[in-house]
Amino acid sequence: MSDTRTLSRPRAAAVIAAGGTGTRMNAGVPKQFLEIAGRPILCHTVERMAALPQVRAIVVALPAGHIPRAEALLGARARCVAGGESRQDSVLNAVRALPADIDVILVHDAVRPLCPEDLMLRVLEAAWAKGAAVPGLPATDTIGRVSRRGRLLVTPPRAELYAIQTPQGFHAALLREALERAQAEGFRGTDESSVVRRAGHAVWVVPGSPDNLKITRPPDLELAGRLLGKETERMDAPEVRVGQGIDYHRLTAGRRLVLGGVEIPFERGLEGHSDADVLLHAVCDALLGAAGMGDIGRLFPDSDPAWRGRASLFFLEEVGRLLAAEGWRALNVDATLVLERPKIAPHALAMRRNIAAALGLDEGAVGVKATTSEGMNAEGRGEGVSAQAVALIARGPAPVTG
Numbered sequence: 001m002s003d004t005r006t007l008s009r010p011r012a013a014a015v016i017a018a019g020g021t022g023t024r025m026n027a028g029v030p031k032q033f034l035e036i037a038g039r040p041i042l043c044h045t046v047e048r049m050a051a052l053p054q055v056r057a058i059v060v061a062l063p064a065g066h067i068p069r070a071e072a073l074l075g076a077r078a079r080c081v082a083g084g085e086s087r088q089d090s091v092l093n094a095v096r097a098l099p100a101d102i103d104v105i106l107v108h109d110a111v112r113p114l115c116p117e118d119l120m121l122r123v124l125e126a127a128w129a130k131g132a133a134v135p136g137l138p139a140t141d142t143i144g145r146v147s148r149r150g151r152l153l154v155t156p157p158r159a160e161l162y163a164i165q166t167p168q169g170f171h172a173a174l175l176r177e178a179l180e181r182a183q184a185e186g187f188r189g190t191d192e193s194s195v196v197r198r199a200g201h202a203v204w205v206v207p208g209s210p211d212n213l214k215i216t217r218p219p220d221l222e223l224a225g226r227l228l229g230k231e232t233e234r235m236d237a238p239e240v241r242v243g244q245g246i247d248y249h250r251l252t253a254g255r256r257l258v259l260g261g262v263e264i265p266f267e268r269g270l271e272g273h274s275d276a277d278v279l280l281h282a283v284c285d286a287l288l289g290a291a292g293m294g295d296i297g298r299l300f301p302d303s304d305p306a307w308r309g310r311a312s313l314f315f316l317e318e319v320g321r322l323l324a325a326e327g328w329r330a331l332n333v334d335a336t337l338v339l340e341r342p343k344i345a346p347h348a349l350a351m352r353r354n355i356a357a358a359l360g361l362d363e364g365a366v367g368v369k370a371t372t373s374e375g376m377n378a379e380g381r382g383e384g385v386s387a388q389a390v391a392l393i394a395r396g397p398a399p400v401t402g
Contacts, residue, residue, distance in 0.1 A: 243290025260351025
């Protein structure tokens with residue numbers, strides 16, 4: 001069931017339980033309206049759920065007097081309904097407000113604003129496959145059952161104990177039937193899974209996350225702020241990739257020898273449809289490979305007469321533009337030529353400058369060097385030239401300079 005195509009099948013909805021008053025926060029307002037990073041907790045929570053493409057509707061259950069405020073904050077992202085006397089009543093009210101064609105319902109605490117996307121998807125996948133699923137973390141402390149007078153009664157085996165989190169996921173019909181039955185029979189569960197289990201259905205546990213913090217007490221706000229800050233830093237960090245390119249061309253009479261965009265005096269040149277600049281071809285492939293955009297042969301096929309005799313610097317500039325269109329920028333390039341003759345050192349600086357100019361890099365971000373194969377293989381016999389290149393590219397915020 002891990003195939004994402006499977007996840008696209010269920011029509012999911014989210015119920016956000018926001019009926020609490022937050023008396024332990026001593027804040028004077030329900031804790032779901034307290035702010036983290038300048039925005040109410042409820043907004044963070046709803047946005048997490050709304051980001052899942054499988055979620056087609058969101059209903060928030062909260063105290064009736066706070067509905068206008070919540071509607072102003074959430075706009076069209078969620079529908080707000082009045083909660084009930086208990087969490088179970090509130091969830092039932094929200095479930096009744098959902099569209100009838102929903103396949104899976106995710107019930108989530110309003111004050112868990114940092115729930116990771118992969119956790120939500122695990123719950124959704126397991127609920128769709130098995131009917132009911134909840135995220136949980138194995139207990140790390142010894143858990144004891146204690147009498148009202150403070151006497152330790154029993155310590156269950158820790159291996160069997162889990163801290164259950166939300167969102168909890170259920171087949172829609174299963175959850176509706178279990179909640180309505182509990183309401184009619186006067187049963188009050190501690191969470192939705194207890195109501196579903198009472199109705200005779202198995203509930204499965206998937207791995208939870210320690211980042212899925214439930215904000216209950218004032219210190220939790222500070223911790224959530226720090227976690228959100230770290231998450232924002234990760235999101236703001238650029239995505240970095242490395243690519244490798246390798247190319248080979250034969251040496252033949254009657255051709256110019258062009259390497260790195262520099263024409264080098266020599267009795268033979270490289271055979272190819274374009275100017276056959278093996279160095280720049282390798283650099284192009286390294287950049288395209290890093291971006292997952294194919295290779296130079298796919299972009300500029302030798303079957304196309306438009307590229308006959310074309311300078312490979314044009315190809316490199318075009319690759320730079322294609323990467324930029326996808327949000328990528330080159331950070332550095334390092335390339336090595338393998339050949340016996342001619343000497344490359346006198347021309348290496350000009351090659352570096354050409355590559356840097358084509359990609360908008362500083363010369364110091366480009367390396368060009370050459371080596372021989374000590375008389376071995378085709379390069380060693382003077383039959384051809386090969387080149388290898390490595391490129392580092394990034395997508396995301398560029399560093400501020402100056």
